[in-house]
Amino acid sequence: MKKIYLDYAATTPVKANVLEKMMPFFTDKFANPSSIHSFGEEAVFALDDSRKAVAQFLNSHQREVVFTASATEANNMAVLGASNNGHIITSSFEHEAVLGPCKTHTDVTYLPVYKEGVVKVEDVLKEIKENTTLISIMYVNSEIGTIQPIKEIGEALEEVNKNRKNKILFHTDAVQAANYLSCDVNNLKVDLLTLSGHKIYGPKGVGVLYVREGSKISQILYGAHQERGHRPGTENIPAIVGMGEAIRSIDVNDSKKTKTMRDKVIDGITSSISGAALNGSRENRIANNINITFTGVEGESMLIALNEEGIAVSTGSACASNSLSPSHVLLSLGLSHRAAHGSLRITLGSMTTEKEIDELLTKLPPIVERLREISGR
Ligand SMILES: Cc1ncc(COP(=O)(O)O)c(C=O)c1O
The missing domain is CATH 3.40.640.10 (Type I PLP-dependent aspartate aminotransferase-like (Major domain))
Incomplete structure (x- = not known):
């Protein structure tokens, strides 16, 4: 894999x-x-x-x-x-x-x-x-x-x-x-x-x-x-x-492709999975960040299930991910503790391809569905 x-x-x-x-x-x-x-x-x-x-x-x-x-x-x-x-x-x-x-x-x-x-x-x-x-x-x-x-x-x-x-x-x-x-x-x-x-x-x-x-x-x-x-x-x-x-080696003007893939991920996830909402402004957003809350699912469970499929994402900043307390960033947006626990951060980079994005968009919806069935939500 x-x-x-x-x-x-x-x-x-x-x-x-x-x-x-x-x-x-x-x-x-x-x-x-x-x-x-x-x-x-x-x-x-x-x-x-x-x-x-x-x-x-x-x-x-x-x-x-x-x-x-x-x-x-x-x-x-x-x-x-x-x-x-x-x-x-x-x-x-x-x-x-x-x-x-x-x-x-x-x-x-x-x-x-x-x-x-x-x-x-x-x-x-x-x-x-x-x-x-x-x-x-x-x-x-x-x-x-x-x-x-x-x-x-x-x-x-x-x-x-x-x-x-x-x-x-x-x-x-x-x-x-x-x-x-x-x-x-x-x-x-x-x-x-x-x-x-x-x-x-x-x-x-x-x-x-x-x-x-x-x-x-x-x-x-x-x-x-x-x-x-x-x-x-x-x-x-x-x-x-x-x-x-x-x-x-940085070229700050070279973000078009990343931005296009970011928008494809945001639109793909929020249109195919009910109860999925983007966290934070869409307009004032860096080219490579997608952070989404899914109602009725734990972020950690999604992360583990995606990891089993070979896809590495995170639930928040790497520094906070060892902590069980919800992200202070998501709480500061006014999210409830439960909603803050149900979030994923997906960040793209120079080696990200369309094919990888398509794979994420195929693999994630059934994972969320299965986890919601398990938790009865
Ligand atoms: C916004 C921000 N500031 C500071 C840091 C810390 O960087 P470093 O790992 O170089 O200490 C990070 C790393 O996650 C970060 O995202």
């Missing part, structure tokens, strides 16, 4: 050109970039080259790019480093890597995201206080794929900041956006932005925090002086090289 992978929001395979570029840095070009000799120089050159690739993608200066060990680390650095004991505004459906550090603060506003799963700019502005220091809103939600109005928030905040002595920093977690949407930091008007290597066909264990020049963020890790002190620790050169090559 040929297996079908439809969980690209959890992680992506490393592209062949990315792996090829990384390989010498495990063996021949193994040096520490902090070493002054010629071996070290080679590593510095590779590090600089990747930084250049990321800066080009973000339309930023190279010195504003900080390599981290993951997007989780970058999000923690942004929230803990920029909040400066002030008031934070975030949304109720951020990734745990933003919500977790927010929980260590007492003064945090969690914005509603409504049924459509989209933050309202006016809600952000309404919540700004004298002591607000940081706004952190994700670019694309990892479970339901809804796109947030980052540019609009950035523009509105720029006006607000003109009349403030203590400027509010604006962070966005762009991990799920980078394959399909422009992450031009000057256009979005963000001060901090997070990326992850393994969501863009690069390696795991590497991320980026973009830090706009002049943004005051305090250190959360202490050690040597790598990454201008923001992220001490010997740089993971093979992974950073992979991140640079992966980012060079």
Whole structure:
């Protein structure tokens, strides 16, 4: 049985050109970039080259790019480093890597995201206080794929900041956006932005925090002086090289085919299975995400049945899937606990084919029917 992978929001395979570029840095070009000799120089050159690739993608200066060990680390650095004991505004459906550090603060506003799963700019502005220091809103939600109005928030905040002595920093977690949407930091008007290597066909264990020049963020890790002190620790050169090559390979304008397949899946499932409804806005949605609630069926049971047919999907974000509690993202849309438990996330990627989609659309309806018969619903 040929297996079908439809969980690209959890992680992506490393592209062949990315792996090829990384390989010498495990063996021949193994040096520490902090070493002054010629071996070290080679590593510095590779590090600089990747930084250049990321800066080009973000339309930023190279010195504003900080390599981290993951997007989780970058999000923690942004929230803990920029909040400066002030008031934070975030949304109720951020990734745990933003919500977790927010929980260590007492003064945090969690914005509603409504049924459509989209933050309202006016809600952000309404919540700004004298002591607000940081706004952190994700670019694309990892479970339901809804796109947030980052540019609009950035523009509105720029006006607000003109009349403030203590400027509010604006962070966005762009991990799920980078394959399909422009992450031009000057256009979005963000001060901090997070990326992850393994969501863009690069390696795991590497991320980026973009830090706009002049943004005051305090250190959360202490050690040597790598990454201008923001992220001490010997740089993971093979992974950073992979991140640079992966980012060079992104073409955000190349989403038409994925979008067409996404729409075919949404229409196919909601028209052939009764009680199946899309979660989150259809219009403001990333090209590769389908998240559907099925009444009267457990998400886990559907996932297991599909897995037996060789089709890999998920019930939510990979990080939350070990937990029995319903997804905080789906609850934030106003879904009941029962409905939140009956959801599937299907995410497409560069290797997804029409044939795979057709197979999913053939296999899923009888699975849902059988599970509903078993549960008597
Ligand atoms: C939106 C978002 N932010 C952050 C992360 C964490 O990324 P990493 O695995 O690089 O720590 C993920 C991964 O699921 C994500 O989807």
